[in-house]
Amino acid sequence: METICRINLHFLLNCPKLAIFPGMIVFNLSELLRLMRGVQTELETGKMKILAVDDDPIIVELLTQFVGAIGDHELCTAYSGQDALRVLEENGADTFDCFMLDIQMPGMDGIELTRKIRSMSRYLDTPVLMLTAMSEKRYIDAAFSAGATDYVTKPFEVSELKARIGLVEGLVKARQTRTKKIFAAKALGEIPASPNTAIELHAPLSIYDVDHVIDYLAMENYVAQLSRNALFGSSTFAFTVRQIEDLHESTSPFEFYSMISDVAEIISDTLAGKQFLMSYAGSGTFVCVTESGWRPDPVQLMDSVNLSLAQTELYDNQGRRLQPRVSTGDVIRMIWKTGNSVMEALASAHASAEQASHHFEKSQNDFWYMGQTA
Amino acid sequence: MMHVRQELPGLDRIRDRFIEMLADRQTMIAHHALLAWEGETVEAVNENLYAAQCVLHQIGGTAGSLGFDVLGKDARTCEMEIIAHLEGPDADLAICPGDLIYHVDNFVGSCRALLDLKG
Numbered sequence: 001m002e003t004i005c006r007i008n009l010h011f012l013l014n015c016p017k018l019a020i021f022p023g024m025i026v027f028n029l030s031e032l033l034r035l036m037r038g039v040q041t042e043l044e045t046g047k048m049k050i051l052a053v054d055d056d057p058i059i060v061e062l063l064t065q066f067v068g069a070i071g072d073h074e075l076c077t078a079y080s081g082q083d084a085l086r087v088l089e090e091n092g093a094d095t096f097d098c099f100m101l102d103i104q105m106p107g108m109d110g111i112e113l114t115r116k117i118r119s120m121s122r123y124l125d126t127p128v129l130m131l132t133a134m135s136e137k138r139y140i141d142a143a144f145s146a147g148a149t150d151y152v153t154k155p156f157e158v159s160e161l162k163a164r165i166g167l168v169e170g171l172v173k174a175r176q177t178r179t180k181k182i183f184a185a186k187a188l189g190e191i192p193a194s195p196n197t198a199i200e201l202h203a204p205l206s207i208y209d210v211d212h213v214i215d216y217l218a219m220e221n222y223v224a225q226l227s228r229n230a231l232f233g234s235s236t237f238a239f240t241v242r243q244i245e246d247l248h249e250s251t252s253p254f255e256f257y258s259m260i261s262d263v264a265e266i267i268s269d270t271l272a273g274k275q276f277l278m279s280y281a282g283s284g285t286f287v288c289v290t291e292s293g294w295r296p297d298p299v300q301l302m303d304s305v306n307l308s309l310a311q312t313e314l315y316d317n318q319g320r321r322l323q324p325r326v327s328t329g330d331v332i333r334m335i336w337k338t339g340n341s342v343m344e345a346l347a348s349a350h351a352s353a354e355q356a357s358h359h360f361e362k363s364q365n366d367f368w369y370m371g372q373t374a
Numbered sequence: 375m376m377h378v379r380q381e382l383p384g385l386d387r388i389r390d391r392f393i394e395m396l397a398d399r400q401t402m403i404a405h406h407a408l409l410a411w412e413g414e415t416v417e418a419v420n421e422n423l424y425a426a427q428c429v430l431h432q433i434g435g436t437a438g439s440l441g442f443d444v445l446g447k448d449a450r451t452c453e454m455e456i457i458a459h460l461e462g463p464d465a466d467l468a469i470c471p472g473d474l475i476y477h478v479d480n481f482v483g484s485c486r487a488l489l490d491l492k493g
Contacts, residue, residue, distance in 0.1 A: 058392050058436040065384045133435040155438025158382055
């Protein structure tokens with residue numbers, strides 16, 4: 001039931017018809033299930049081209065039967081990482097919509113294969129499901145860090161896999177929206193000037209080529225996977241870019257995306273040497289999940305990031321200097337949390353950093369107000 | 375695992391294939407475990423244990439989905455035991471723990487019992 005509830009939230013968050021944002025908690029499970037079935041039905045009409053890679057012929061046969069049973073999808077199979085790369089090359093422009101990869105394979109393992117797939121511009125944000133018997137945290141960390149979208153442990157249940165594939169279908173549809181245009185232009189080195197590629201302030205963004213930065217959906221799947229395997233002892237905290245509304249308003253979508261990417265890179269560099277994963281959750285907020293054993297000092301981190309930001313010259317297309325600065329919120333221990341309370345911890349970290357940002361802005365205003373009345 | 379049995383068509387055929395492959399796989403596990411037990415160098419011990427682990431990994435990944443839950447869990451337990459040895463303090467010694475071989479032997483016995491039942 002725990003899994004179903006989490007997946008429902010993903011469906012809802014990815015469904016453009018429903019205005020539900022990260023951090024919002026839905027308590028009515030039966031209503032949630034009803035909504036999910038509706039969304040799934042809508043998504044089930046789509047056809048995906050899937051590449052499954054596993055060295056075990058039994059798994060390949062199971063997946064073939066499974067994919068045939070859940071819809072009108074096209075499944076290609078490969079028995080090794082090298083075999084998969086050959087299939088990708090042969091298919092050329094006829095791209096895949098989804099990958100299902102085993103981790104432990106002779107030669108190139110699934111994590112290395114994920115990295116290679118992600119290095120191809122056409123597969124920057126294609127959903128990658130890891131189907132693996134490896135449930136240890138180091139494999140989970142490595143898989144998500146390499147670019148995995150979700151993680152299903154073998155032996156899998158059809159109902160669970162079906163739900164995950166349903167989620168992937170939603171992602172495939174979402175890829176056809178505005179953000180894809182921006183990323184495609186970015187990959188080509190072009191600057192999209194069209195206002196049609198608008199980025200919503202509250203929407204999570206996928207950021208590429210920055211170490212330890214993963215998609216927000218992948219982040220949710222990552223923490224859910226950790227809690228599911230009772231391997232939890234990590235902390236979460238967040239950075240929020242101050243005055244993000246103004247920055248969003250005054251920049252083009254590409255400039256905004258570039259600025260967010262630059263801030264992500266600076267945060268990632270600041271946290272270098274620590275074991276962590278982070279994600280842009282929207283509204284100028286980056287949520288980080290750190291390895292157990294490291295208790296971050298948020299104020300010190302905020303100062304370090306802001307110092308790096310001050311030393312980095314960021315400009316918009318008109319040559320105006322952008323000077324983003326961040327605030328950090330509370331560090332929330334995730335130990336002993338399970339299911340929805342894990343997601344709540346992420347949401348609390350997010351909210352705490354946003355609150356810290358608002359307090360900072362308010363204190364700036366109060367400073368001038370106090371000056372006038374003194 | 376009931377979901378798999380109820381929902382997936384063609385599962386009987388896959389289960390038959392699994393049993394067919396299990397005959398070869400249990401022989402491979404026994405073969406590598408024996409070579410590891412008799413190995414006189416670190417490489418001989420560790421390489422054979424790793425080879426046995428890979429086969430156990432494959433059994434552990436599919437047995438549960440096909441209704442052989444106990445066999446799958448046993449395979450996973452043996453696999454974890456080998457991983458713990460290969461990453462443990464004795465990994466650089468030409469030692470193959472007796473307990474580990476005992477458990478692998480039990481697992482091979484379980485495979486044979488299942489094969490006899492299905493054969």
